[in-house]
Amino acid sequence: MSTAARKKSLIWDYLTTVDHKKIAILYLIAGGLFFLIGGLEALLMRIQLMKPNNDFLNGDLFNQVMTMHGTTMIFFAATPLLFALMNAVVPLQIGARDVAFPFLNALGFWLFFFGGVFLNCSWFLGGAPDAGWTSYASLSLESPGHGIDFYLLGLQISGFGTLISGINFLVTIVTMRAPGMTFMRMPMFTWTTFVASALILFAFPPLTVGLLLLMLDRLFGANFFDPALGGNTIIYEHLFWIFGHPEVYILVLPAFGIFSEVIATFSRKRLFGYSSMVFAVVLIGFLGFMVWAHHMFTVGLGPVANAIFAVATMTIAVPTGIKIFNWLFTMWGGNIRFTTPMLYAVSFIPSFVMGGVTGVMLASAPADYQYHDTYFVVAHFHYVIVGGVVFALLAGTHYWWPKMFGKMLNEALGKITFVLFFVGFHLTFFIQHFLGLMGMPRRVFTFLPNQGLDTGNLVSTIGAFFMTAGVIILLINVVISSISGKKAEADAWGVGRTLEWAVSSPAPEYNFAQIPLVRGLDAYWLEKMEGKKGLTPAEPLGDIHMPNPSVLPFVISLGLFVSAFGFLYHNDYSWGLPVAILGLVITFGSMFLRSIIDDYGFHIHKDEIIEAEKKGVKA
Amino acid sequence: MAQHANSENPNVNLAYRRKKNAEEMKRQVISFVLMILLTLIAFFAVGYDKFSHWFSIPFILLLAIVQVMFQLYYFMHMSHKGHEFPAIFMYGGVFVAFLTVWAFATIVWW
Missing domain, CATH: 1.20.5 (Single alpha-helices involved in coiled-coils or other helix-helix interfaces)
Incomplete structure (x- = not known):
């Protein structure tokens, strides 16, 4: 963009990019693709459950689709889509030119991507994993074929990527804030990204250990989780949920951040109770580590353990309640504009509260014995994850789309998407509460007629089609926007409050020609209210140092991908072990190259910046 | 940056820096001596057979925690x-x- 000498093909550009804005687009495309795959799997399940005794997807295939739906949606759709928005927005919001470790940012993306591709290869290589997204050891150790091995190795690879990205955001937010951007002036999305990244740092190592031990059991003849040989299968469940519970906060905290931005922006008001919002986020992150055993009430931990975890779980409702009221008070008396993102934000509040209320019901251990493993649980966590995270992703995508791509999405189509998705969501999942209370078990591929479950399941399936239609309209909207979308201004919505709206849409490669001086919360709004057009610069205009693009992150991840196939088949074929070693040689060889080659990056010169700024921001 | 983030320009406040370094050194030596002492106590606690395991194991764990704190705060400068x-x-x-x-x-x- 700025130097003619660095022209290259689009594909090579994206394969080698270390620019956080391009990595955001990669995350959005890859995460979106996995979101569509996971959605298709959900639709297939709902078709199977449309009527009693259906034989559309039978037993084992249903288990595979069910497992892959959960795994794909959590690890390969929700997490990367949040990373897409974090990458696109957080460096801009804190007034930085990039993340702290651009190379690791790219590595994190490619590890996630190859992990997801590896997992989905299982469909074509003898069957997908079939033990649920939790893959409890007592079940997964008995699973024939290689499905579970694909799950273990694929998640291990993408888990490294997520951990790397999480650490990267932590370091970025701690060290790269612009002058004046104190912690208590950070936008809420940055704050929630920070806390979610800290949760990633602490929650992913237990998952890595759990998956590693299970892999040793399945592929290398160990017996950590086999009670017949002295192992303990419960330990896997603990390790999984020590990760798994913080994981839901890793997803929902950035969602809270997105809604905080959207609600404040479109109410034209400062976020109500900013410091209590920060407090609530940190408290939720902290409590999130002390409640994991509420997923295991029926395991038989004993009444004392169950009681402790039940009470701990219920306390999380307090900080969450603080946030809910703060959002309501932000809107109270505000000059509200119902744009597409705001519609999602407004409808998120009641939807998420419903998920929260059933959460408190489930947290009560004696009652949980009734709800456990029924559709009541399915309804609860879909209310939290779809009503919280997916609504946030849709809101955030519409909200920051102009900043990422420089073009507005069509508002009319956006509102149609919202209506279809909102109606479909409640149609699908509300009735599932009652299906669960009537005793319909989750993860079972069919049900018998005339037990009071027929109508409810049909309604639920119809709802799923509404959501599908909503997503299809969103895709059409994206295509239309890319062909004939209205060009976005820097302050695309006209009421932007935070720093990302001060730079052109899309942001230039170097983000800020001059790093801004932040003089308060909602820094850009502050400047606008004082009648200024741009931000107050904190430094003179000068050459900007940029990192060089590199293909090594791609190659490092590719090596692990190859190696995973080798380990997967090393018991079956003689080529397994050599392939595994070859893959590791590629990975460690690339790391070695990265270490010994000095890469000083390059500079964008002052006159180029002046020229770009004339064309871009001020035009 | 060639200089360590915690160090200042060596030409400024030489006397002050000298004094500070001497103080720092004193603390390092004291904590080093204490750490050796704690290690000896730990060996003694394990070796002395009048102590039951119920005493000696928690006791050396406690000593280990104290040692880690010394390491972090004085040897690895976390007190700065x-x-x-x-x-x-x-x-x-x-x-x-x-x-x-x-x-x-x-x-x-x-």
Whole structure:
């Protein structure tokens, strides 16, 4: 963009990019693709459950689709889509030119991507994993074929990527804030990204250990989780949920951040109770580590353990309640504009509260014995994850789309998407509460007629089609926007409050020609209210140092991908072990190259910046 | 940056810096001596057969914690300014690890 000498093909550009804005687009495309795959799997399940005794997807295939739906949606759709928005927005919001470790940012993306591709290869290589997204050891150790091995190795690879990205955001937010951007002036999305990244740092190592031990059991003849040989299968469940519970906060905290931005922006008001919002986020992150055993009430931990975890779980409702009221008070008396993102934000509040209320019901251990493993649980966590995270992703995508791509999405189509998705969501999942209370078990591929479950399941399936239609309209909207979308201004919505709206849409490669001086919360709004057009610069205009693009992150991840196939088949074929070693040689060889080659990056010169700024921001 | 973030320009305040370094050195030596002493006590506690395991194991664990603190704060300079975030995240990690082990010890293995 700025130097003619660095022209290259689009594909090579994206394969080698270390620019956080391009990595955001990669995350959005890859995460979106996995979101569509996971959605298709959900639709297939709902078709199977449309009527009693259906034989559309039978037993084992249903288990595979069910497992892959959960795994794909959590690890390969929700997490990367949040990373897409974090990458696109957080460096801009804190007034930085990039993340702290651009190379690791790219590595994190490619590890996630190859992990997801590896997992989905299982469909074509003898069957997908079939033990649920939790893959409890007592079940997964008995699973024939290689499905579970694909799950273990694929998640291990993408888990490294997520951990790397999480650490990267932590370091970025701690060290790269612009002058004046104190912690208590950070936008809420940055704050929630920070806390979610800290949760990633602490929650992913237990998952890595759990998956590693299970892999040793399945592929290398160990017996950590086999009670017949002295192992303990419960330990896997603990390790999984020590990760798994913080994981839901890793997803929902950035969602809270997105809604905080959207609600404040479109109410034209400062976020109500900013410091209590920060407090609530940190408290939720902290409590999130002390409640994991509420997923295991029926395991038989004993009444004392169950009681402790039940009470701990219920306390999380307090900080969450603080946030809910703060959002309501932000809107109270505000000059509200119902744009597409705001519609999602407004409808998120009641939807998420419903998920929260059933959460408190489930947290009560004696009652949980009734709800456990029924559709009541399915309804609860879909209310939290779809009503919280997916609504946030849709809101955030519409909200920051102009900043990422420089073009507005069509508002009319956006509102149609919202209506279809909102109606479909409640149609699908509300009735599932009652299906669960009537005793319909989750993860079972069919049900018998005339037990009071027929109508409810049909309604639920119809709802799923509404959501599908909503997503299809969103895709059409994206295509239309890319062909004939209205060009976005820097302050695309006209009421932007935070720093990302001060730079052109899309942001230039170097983000800020001059790093801004932040003089308060909602820094850009502050400047606008004082009648200024741009931000107050904190430094003179000068050459900007940029990192060089590199293909090594791609190659490092590719090596692990190859190696995973080798380990997967090393018991079956003689080529397994050599392939595994070859893959590791590629990975460690690339790391070695990265270490010994000095890469000083390059500079964008002052006159180029002046020229770009004339064309871009001020035009 | 060639200079360490905590050090200042060597030409300024030479007398002050000398005094500060001497103080620092004194603390390092004291903590070093204490650490050797603690190690000797630990060996003694294990070797002395009048102590039961119920005393000596918690006791040497306690000594180990004290030693780690000396290491972090005096030898690795965590007592200096600018180490707040490493401290938060280290204690966070310790907390999560402790919670995990504690839960396993009480409800899985007990």
